[in-house]
Amino acid sequence: MGVINLIGRAAARSIEKSVAADADDGWWISGNFFNDSLAWGYTSSAKMSAWIRWTGITIPIGTTIKSAIIRVKLYALSGTCAANYYFNDVNNAVAPTNETQANALVKTTAYTSQTLSSTGTKDIDVKT
Secondary structure, three states: EEEEEOOOOOOOEEEEOOOOOOOEEEEEEEOOEOOOOOOOOOOOEEEEEEEEEEOOOEEEEEEEEEEEEEEEOOOOOOOOEEEEEOOOOOOOOOOOOHHHHOOOOEOOOOEEEEEEOOEEEEEEEEOO
């Protein structure tokens, strides 16, 4: 689930939208690509990256997203997970279908860092 706070030409408003685990969500690690589940963090040798794509949201041109709260539920964790959260900096994001496309996604310069150390529901507040 994500909550996006929008400021633009219209009055400020919020959008609340959940995602389903399908081809719009996935993760990759060097040499492996999965578009049917979510995972992120580090293994002993490489960084895992993930994407979540919300569909059916129209954000008018000229609107600034001031913050976005992403709520995730961690089911398993070994040790701690340090993560950086970015957004795809394009007008009409598409879900990558392979590792090359995933690595080529244009990220926002703004991001939020968080270290996760326990399972359960977590709110990640990404501000611009």
